[in-house]
Amino acid sequence: MNREENALRFVKERNENENIEKLEKIITILKQKQLEEEAILAAILQNTLYKNKTTYEEIKEKYGEKTAQITKECVNIEEIIETNINKIDNTTLSELITTITTTLEPIIIKVTECAINLREINEEEKEQKIKIAENIYSPLAIKYGISGVDWQIQDYVFKQQNPQAYQKIKKMVKKSRKEREELILQIQKEVEKLFEKEKIKIKVHGRPKNFKSIYEKLKRVSFNQMYDLYGIRIICEKEKQCYEALGIVHSKYEIIQEAFDDYIAKPKSNGYQSIHTAVIRNKDIIEFQIRTWEQHLRIESSLYWQYKRVKKFKELEKEISWERQLIEWQKSAGEDTFKKRNLGKKIFAFTPKNEAIVLPQEATPIDFAFAVHTEIGKKIFKTKINGEIAPIETKLKNLDKVEIITAAKPTIQKNWLNYVVSEKAKSKIKNYFKIKTSPKKTTTPQKGQSIKKIKMAECCHPLPGEDVIGVKTTKRKIIIHKKDCKNIQLLPKNKLVDIAFEKEKGTTEIKITAIERAGLLGEILTEIKKSGAILKSTNFKIKKTGYLEAILKIEISSYQKLEKLLEKIEKIPSIQQAERI
DSSP states (O other), rough: HHHHHHHHHHHHHHHHHHHHHHHHHHHHHHHHOOHHHHHHHHHHHHHHHHHSSHHHHHHHHOOOHHHHHHHHHHHHHHHHHHHHTTSHHHHHHHHHHHOOSSHHHHHHHHHHHHHHHGGGOOOOHHHHHHHIIIIIHHHHHHHHHOHHHHHHHHHHHHHHHHHHHHHHHHHOOOSOOHHHHHHHHHHHHHHHHHHHHTTTTTTEEEEEEOOHHHHHHTSSGGGGGGGOOOEEEESSSSSSHHHHHHHHHHHHSEEEEEEEEEEETTTTTOOOEEEEEEEEEEEEEEEEEEEEEEHHHSSSSSHHHHHHHHHHHHHOTTTTTTHHHHHHHHHHHTHHHHHHHHHTTEEEEEEOOOOOEEEEETTTTHHHHHHOHHHHHHHHHEEEEEEEEOTTTTOOOTTEEEEEEEEEEHHHHHHGGGGOOOOOOOOHHHHHHTTTSOOOOOOSSSSTTTOOEEEEOOTOOOOOSSSSEEEEEEEEEEEEEEETTTGGGTTGGEEEEOOOOOSOOOOEEEEEEOOOTTTTTHHHHHHHHHHHHHEEEEEEEETSSSEEEEEEEESSSHHHHHHHHHHHHHHHHHHHHHHHH
16 A cells, blocks of 8 residues: 555545545646645545544654645644634735745645535635635736636636626537546647647647626627637746747648747736747647746746746756646745745734734734724734743734733733833823823923924934934934934933934935846836825945846935835836835
């Protein structure tokens, strides 16, 4: 008996209601995607662990540590979604899923399982399952290009949400799902043989257009003008090969002239590059998209950075599936690469019930308590981090589990302001102690002596709304710094003076790292304008690697607006990081 058969027997013994037929369907798909044995075993065992019919330690002993880890992460994904689906926004929840996994295998397993589960959905679970499939698993499938599964999820969701439109499009397409998949496989094999003959190394992916996409596109064009019902993507190693590939495709099939676009020669405004062409094969119209790996992964920046890091020592593997290739790239780039890219300037901490709390970096249990509920924040007695008693000023790490033990009466203290970073915690503490945030008069260095000038520190660029302090100089000047500015921490107290930020705006600098592309600067400037900020100066550097580094000096009305602006900029395609410096 092999390990897979052993695992199937094990779960059946522990849980007689386990659907073995469903597991076998999941296993078949995962094997097609060339996932390793440990991931296959985890897919079998995850539901048994989720239902507490086994333990992590038992799985580790019977099937090894890697299997146990992937199984545990699959269960974590399930529990996190169940607990938080109606409490935090879907984008944040998807980001959270990528941070709680150390590899891509658990995501591939759960997305595949979702596609299979939708085929046998019952009425009681229907609404919640559809919501999770549409808002969490479908975007993850698209993000990581989990072939076959992404469009299946979208089709099943669309069928449940709009059955009349689904049936109408089904009649238009005139082919069953199985027939469409078989057609794609036939074309893939044809194309692979063509390129083997020409000795050009490529990767071929295919997909039938899902019904939801057809439905949306019908709002813009007629069905007869839809050239992408069947799509084949050819990925080449070099740009020159893309044009060679185009010639090979055109030599094999009849060309539809009006469907040709060369976005490699003329990229779209968002940096998208690919050759698009449509051809006639028998009675079917097939769209081909031809591009390099670099152009392909540039569409999804988190994958692009991994590729850039490892491509110099890892050639395209023709016999390896797309999913397997991603997993190998991730291993080469380091486990935390895509996790860090998704995390940005926030962390996730969890309540004992696994509810996710989104916090700024360097947040403490005090921030956490106020984020859960104001009354909990006011009555902190003890805190536990990952089961251990910890000081309330401890800086939380991503994925920490935090328990707040409360007292019967308020324990809130004014000095907690020194240990919080979230606006909510600061505001609640100040309100409790009636600390006014309105401007105060500046304290002068010496009684009766005037101050010639107040300047803003160039090192930390304080902004309205931030906690600031004045530093007296020998020339009757006061330099306003942020209270946490590292340059003033060792100054004697007689040099410091309480002061309020009385200006309406402040000046600061932001650093943007991005993949250079046409139209990028315009999109950044649009977000700056929307925020009400004024651009004072710019400094751009474009590196040989294709990365762009920009230092922008802006004038803005508050640091809260700056934080929102940085979040907006980071959502622009090809932006890797936007930070204050």
